[in-house]
Amino acid sequence: GQQVMQIPQYQHVQEGEDFTTYCNSSTTLSNIQWYKQRPGGHPVFLIQLVKSGEVKKQKRLTFQFGEAKKNSSLHITATQTTDVGTYFCAGPDNFNKFYFGSGTKLNVKP
Amino acid sequence: DGGITQSPKYLFRKEGQNVTLSCEQNLNHDAMYWYRQDPGQGLRLIYYSQIVNDFQKGDIAEGYSVSREKKESFPLTVTSAQKNPTAFYLCASSISGTGANEQYFGPGTRLTVT
Numbered sequence: 001g002q003q004v005m006q007i008p009q010y011q012h013v014q015e016g017e018d019f020t021t022y023c024n025s026s027t028t029l030s031n032i033q034w035y036k037q038r039p040g041g042h043p044v045f046l047i048q049l050v051k052s053g054e055v056k057k058q059k060r061l062t063f064q065f066g067e068a069k070k071n072s073s074l075h076i077t078a079t080q081t082t083d084v085g086t087y088f089c090a091g092p093d094n095f096n097k098f099y100f101g102s103g104t105k106l107n108v109k110p
Numbered sequence: 111d112g113g114i115t116q117s118p119k120y121l122f123r124k125e126g127q128n129v130t131l132s133c134e135q136n137l138n139h140d141a142m143y144w145y146r147q148d149p150g151q152g153l154r155l156i157y158y159s160q161i162v163n164d165f166q167k168g169d170i171a172e173g174y175s176v177s178r179e180k181k182e183s184f185p186l187t188v189t190s191a192q193k194n195p196t197a198f199y200l201c202a203s204s205i206s207g208t209g210a211n212e213q214y215f216g217p218g219t220r221l222t223v224t
Contacts, residue, residue, distance in 0.1 A: 006152075033212060042200055043153070045212040088152060092209020096160065097168070098143065100153040 006089060006101040014109050019079050021104035023072040023089035031091055032065055032072045037103075038085045046074075046087075079108045113137065116201050116216035123195075123223050131186045131219045133201035139214070141207035142184035146170060147198040147218075156199075159184055160207025188221065195223045 003026045013019050023032065031050045035043035047056055049065035049072065056063045062075045072089055089101040114135040123129045133142065141160050145153040155168030159178040173192025178184050184203075188195045198220050202213040 031210060035213075042215040042218050043202075043213075044215070048212060090153075090213075096207055096209045097166070098155060098158070098209055098213070100145070100155075102152040105150070 004089060004091065004099045004101040006087075006104050008104055009102065010105045010107070012107045012109065013079050015081060016078050019076045019083070019106055021074050021087050021089075021106075023074075023101050025070045025091060025099075027093060028069045029091035029093075030069075032069075033090045034063060034072075034074055035088045035090060035100075036085050037088065041085075043088060076106075079106070081108050081110050084108050114201060114203050114214050114216040116199075116219050118219060119217065121219055121221045123221070125223055126190045127223075128187055128189050129195075129221065129223075131188065131199055131201075131221070133184045133186065133216060135182055135184075135203045135214075135216075137203055137205075137214060138181070139203035139205050140181070141204045141211075142178065143202040143204075143213065144168075144174070144176065144184070144186045145200045145202065147200060153200065156186065158207065188223075195221060197221060 006023050033048045034046040037043045053067050054065040060077045064073045086103045086105045088103045092098050117132045143158045144156040154170050156174050157176040159165035162181050165178050175187045200218045201216045204213045205211040
């Protein structure tokens with residue numbers, strides 16, 4: 001079956017440092033979505049990318065969708081303590097079954 | 111207030127008992143999903159439903175059952191056949207089941223079975 005892997009599994013950064021998480025799918029995705037889950041909370045939708053090579057920005061967050069539509073990345077510039085949480089990528093397979101990545105847990109030290 | 115609700119927030123059961131987790135949405139969404147999350151892990155799909163009276167198994171459906179008799183409700187039963195039921199259970203919904211739309215999550219139910 002389809003697999004969606006993320007690296008790294010954990011990342012500890014000093015406040016102000018940049019952070020990147022990478023998402024890789026074993027199959028082509030029609031779209032990729034990113035979610036953030038705060039400690040003790042539930043996942044919250046951040047953004048969706050649809051086109052090959054697409055890049056979207058949300059303030060300090062930059063999202064990219066790979067040319068082959070099998071990988072994606074999320075980059076946070078100048079992290080803040082409010083960025084703490086686990087970031088998940090997710091996407092559907094050809095049968096509309098949804099797969100979430102393994103997640104990257106970000107810890108930001110003030 | 112529109113949204114998706116799950117109850118209860120915490121649930122404790124003895125081993126060997128079936129337990130049903132509630133999930134309700136008033137977003138008029140066609141699709142609903144159940145995920146399981148273990149500590150420090152990602153989300154694994156248990157069951158999903160793209161339309162009323164229809165549902166499909168996810169990757170870890172064994173030991174679970176669902177029903178979708180109403181558009182707004184998608185209850186999950188954790189049966190005694192589930193070998194390791196203690197986990198955080200998340201319900202979600204989306205406008206359609208095509209995977210083209212974002213998913214909205216409920217607050218989750220933490221189930222502990224002893």
